[in-house]
Amino acid sequence: MSVVKPIGVHALVRRTHEDRVLVALRERGALSRSELATVVGLSRTTLSEITGSLLARGAIIVVDTDATSRSGSGRPAERLALDPRSGQYLGVDFGHRRVQVAVADASHEIIASGSARYDDGIDWRARLDTTFALIEEVSSERGTHFGALQAVGIGVPGPYARTTTAEPGMSWGRREPAEGIDEAFHDRFGARVVVDNNTRFAALAEALSIGSSGGDDVIYLRLSDGVGGGLVIGGRLVVGSAGLAGELGHVAVAGGTRSCRCGKTGCLETVAATPEILAECRRRGVDVNDLDDLRREVARAHPVVDAVLRDIGGAVGRALGTAAMTLNPSSIVLGGPVVDVAPALVDAARSALRFELASISPALPDFRTSTLGDLAGAVGAIAAVFRESPLLANYPGVADAVTPSPTMRSSIR
Amino acid sequence: MSVVKPIGVHALVRRTHEDRVLVALRERGALSRSELATVVGLSRTTLSEITGSLLARGAIIVVDTDATSRSGSGRPAERLALDPRSGQYLGVDFGHRRVQVAVADASHEIIASGSARYDDGIDWRARLDTTFALIEEVSSERGTHFGALQAVGIGVPGPYARTTTAEPGMSWGRREPAEGIDEAFHDRFGARVVVDNNTRFAALAEALSIGSSGGDDVIYLRLSDGVGGGLVIGGRLVVGSAGLAGELGHVAVAGGTRSCRCGKTGCLETVAATPEILAECRRRGVDVNDLDDLRREVARAHPVVDAVLRDIGGAVGRALGTAAMTLNPSSIVLGGPVVDVAPALVDAARSALRFELASISPALPDFRTSTLGDLAGAVGAIAAVFRESPLLANYPGVADAVTPSPTMRSSIR
Structure with a gap:
């Protein structure tokens, strides 16, 4: 097992007033209502409603009464804090x-x-x-x-x-x-x-991380042990009629000949899943058994590995081109561990996508790799x-x- | 020009109370409020609000006062009707x-x-x-x-x-x-x-005509002078980030070699648009110049025409299979004038679609041809x-x- 440092993933969802209160308490520790109102820029009345609700739900607690710092003669101000539990x-x-x-x-x-x-x-x-x-x-x-x-x-x-x-x-x-x-x-x-x-x-997380500038229409494709995907269309995560929407790993690629575990032949997964990428390198005589091996060969610019990655990236880009022609997304996100290891694959996918959509320029989406990685x-x-x-x-x-x-x-x- | 008989397209949209009032007036002619309330099954109060709004907007009018049929001693009941203008x-x-x-x-x-x-x-x-x-x-x-x-x-x-x-x-x-x-x-x-x-x-109309039993996730593909499409996903008509969603005519088909007017090569439109279907028949030696010619050859079961239609239907079905694998729709609707002329093309498209999705049975959508036709x-x-x-x-x-x-x-x- 490995426990990694927590990473900050701000703005996962649109901040509500309640969020702003919680963030302020998280970042600044215990605060009085008066301090909170100043920090988050809300009226005392609005803030009072929010803190009341948070207290009732147990999300925040009263940690002490700020008697020492009181300036007036009224009731000592309570200080509020996140309940760590x-x-x-x-x-x-x-x-x-x-x-x-x-x-x-x-x-x-x-x-x-x-x-x-x-x-x-x-x-x-x-x-x-x-x-x-x-x-x-x-x-x-x-x-x-x-x-x-x-x-x-x-x-x-x-x-x-x-x-x-x-x-x-x-x-x-x-x-x-x-x-x-x-x-x-x-x-x-x-x-x-x-x-x-x-x-x-994962597609939901990537779309949220893109935010309002292009996160309303997103195709997410993930290359890993299998190949999967997810769709955000018109500002909503798409499930499909039987929960199968976004299964881009099982669209057919031109020239694909290998049998897929799904029962079909020539699925994108039979070309672009990580084990298939490694197997194709071996078929062309390069001894790579895992992503560390692949990273090593990429680092020394092995020409056969480079060719394999470009071929497979091209197939990925063409499949994405078909999906983009169908859905007209604003953004495409390519994810999975191989993405960080094999920039040549990403470049080839981007080139093929651009070629597929070149004549229909408004259809060309922003193309990026995952910012959230395995998380x-x-x-x-x-x-x-x-x-x-x-x-x-x-x-x-x-x-x-x-x-x-x-x-x-x-x-x- | 040709003016055809009006066709009834009921239930275009979900009937609201207002719709029910309007439909009742259309089907039964002028009615008193009391009669209307009985017919549409609404309370007098609710009905009164609705007819008031419709009168104010000029959608219905007061046509007469039903003095002859009054049974009580109160004010004669007004009768309401659709304003034909x-x-x-x-x-x-x-x-x-x-x-x-x-x-x-x-x-x-x-x-x-x-x-x-x-x-x-x-x-x-x-x-x-x-x-x-x-x-x-x-x-x-x-x-x-x-x-x-x-x-x-x-x-x-x-x-x-x-x-x-x-x-x-x-x-x-x-x-x-x-x-x-x-x-x-x-x-x-x-x-x-x-x-x-x-x-x-057209996709919107087809999805509405399917209704709640499968109209929430629909891929519509239309074969005509060009090839176009439209998508309803998760119960909403999809536009895309630049208005291009559903342009299935410009997805690449395997083995496609002809240049498309869009600038790409091998688009579905270069295979399955009506002029291309006719051209393929001519390339194989059958003299057909329009859909009437094609209908004639289909009626006499010309084997070459049948082969052409099955080949092209297969390409259509494979393209639909890719789209269905991506979107997991509940229904696919194939439209365009050729659909009524060439059942062999429709059959081949259905078979190819079923083959593409055979191993993933929950992904198999209902496949039908347009019920609304050119309208x-x-x-x-x-x-x-x-x-x-x-x-x-x-x-x-x-x-x-x-x-x-x-x-x-x-x-x-």
């Missing part, structure tokens, strides 16, 4: 080979994060044990307490739709369904749980449980988020 | 070679429609002259009056975005921009005008000006629809 939110991103967790406080700031690896083949029970241990470790290092955890967002690999009945076909080959995971987390933490596809959560899925899961972004309007997984019903019996034993 | 809505769909118009009354029923042909090369001024003459003809046959026209929806070919500045690249080759068309209609009819891409309007664009234009469908939430062309400002000077002289 309350208002925490947990985001969990289950990948095929690792789990990533992030914790946000009531001010929506990411205050801790960490990841742990596991074998691709282990069952959900074992993944959960690893994950719960990681969460303990992350929280103990930060001195956090999960007694007052408000909500948990959980990203899982593969299609996930709360609104549809799981069918055998939805598990897509070797992946077992993650049914019951919501109940397992609810039993452990006693908090509200939202589950969705982890790449969709995107967990951050997006937290953003989803915050439920405050317009991007989540009508989002079924969030709107319906409740504690699991008895009929949703766990498949995890 | 008011509450009319005009939808216009400009194609490359024909214009289609439709007229709806205040009850949202299509009461008249017609079409006229023109040469592809004529300018917008000449198209407008043809169109205005057609509108006169349609209205005189129906005895309608446009003095009280409420609004006009206008579909134009090619990309159209109210929210972006037109750029040279947006006219896509030979098409001149349709700027100023809104002002020309406003000058003529003095009504509110909404302009958008005609295929997007879809005009019907969708009317639906857009009704502004009452949730599908149009945040739809910029509708929300911003106002009379043209003086700075939007016409390019039509």
Whole structure:
């Protein structure tokens, strides 16, 4: 396991007045209402309503009465502070080979994060044990307490739709369904749980990080052990009729000949997933077995590796071109660990995308790589449980988020 | 010009109470408030508010006082009726070679429609002259009056975005921009005008005709002189960041080699537009010059024509498969005049789509052909000006629809 330094992810969602109060308390410590009103620029009346609500919900507490510094003759002013034990939110991103967790406080700031690896083949029970241990470790290092955890967002690999009945076909080959995971987390933490596809959560986080300048229409493509994607269209995260929207890994690429785990032939995933990138290098005689090997060959500018990355990047760019021609997004975000390792792939994808859309200049979106990296899925899961972004309007997984019903019996034993 | 029988297009938009009142008056003629309340199942109080609003807006009128049939000793009951001269809505769909118009009354029923042909090369001024003459003809046959026209929806070919500045690249080759068309209609009819891409309007109409059972996530593809499309995603008509969403005619198809008017090579339009279908038949030795020729060869089961239609249908289905993999729609609608002429093309498209999505069964959408035919664009234009469908939430062309400002000077002289 590795516990990394918390990173600041400001402005995850649009700041409300309440957010501004929480941020002020987080950044400045305990403040009187009068000081708070000055800091956040709100009237005493408005502020009073907000602090009243936050106190009632246990997000903030009265820490002392500021008797020493009182200047007038009235009642001593109370000082307010964040309750460190309350208002925490947990985001969990289950990948095929690792789990990533992030914790946000009531001010929506990411205050801790960490990841742990596991074998691709282990069952959900074992993944959960690893994950719960990681969460303990992350929280103990930060001195956090999960007694007052408000909500948990959980990203899982593969299609996930709360609104549809799981069918055998939805598990897509070797992946077992993650049914019951919501109940397992609810039993452990006693908090509200939202589950969705982890790449969709990552797309949400990336769109939020782009913000109002282009985050309303975003295609997110993630190259990892598999290839997945997520869509924000017209300012809303898109789920699709069966929870499958954004599965760009399974669009056909021109000339693709390899069988895909999904049952089709020539899917983008059979070309651009990390294991396929490494395998193609080996097929052309370069001995690379993981991303560290690839990074090493890129650093010494191996011409065969460069050619492989450019070929695959071209296929990625052409697939993105088709998606962009269909959706006319303002931004495309390319993510996944290989993105930082293989700039040649990113460059080739950008070139191919530009070529595909060259004749239709208004269709050309901004093209960027992920700014959130491997934390995107967990951050997006937290953003989803915050439920405050317009991007989540009508989002079924969030709107319906409740504690699991008895009929949703766990498949995890 | 041809003026066709009006067709009934019920339930264009979700019926509100107001709609139910209007429909009752349309179907049953003049009614007293008491009769209306019984027919539509509303309380007298609610009904009174609705009829008051409709009377104030001139949508209905008091036609007589029902003194003869009064049973009590109170004031004679007024009878209400639709004002035939008011509450009319005009939808216009400009194609490359024909214009289609439709007229709806205040009850949202299509009461008249017609079409006229023109040469592809004529300018917008000449198209407008043809169109205005057609509108006169349609209205005189129906005895309608446009003095009280409420609004006009206008579909134009090619990309159209109210929210972006037109750029040279947006006219896509030979098409001149349709700027100023809104002002020309406003000058003529003095009504509110909404302009958008005609295929997007057709997609709206098709999604509305599917209704709540699958109209929330729809891909519409239209094969005509060009190939266009429109998207309804998550219950909303999608415009895209530059008004280009749904341009499925310009996604690349595998093996496509012909240059497209957009500047790219191998676009779906270079394979599946009607002129390309006819040209492919000729390249394989069958003399067909228009859809009537094609219909004749299909009727005699010409094997070469059948092969051409199946090949092209396959390409259409594969392109739809990619779009469906990206968007996970509940329904796909294939439209355009060739659809009724060439069932083999439709069958092949359905088969290819099913093959593409076979391994991911929850992704398989309902596949159907257009039920509205050539009238879809005009019907969708009317639906857009009704502004009452949730599908149009945040739809910029509708929300911003106002009379043209003086700075939007016409390019039509």
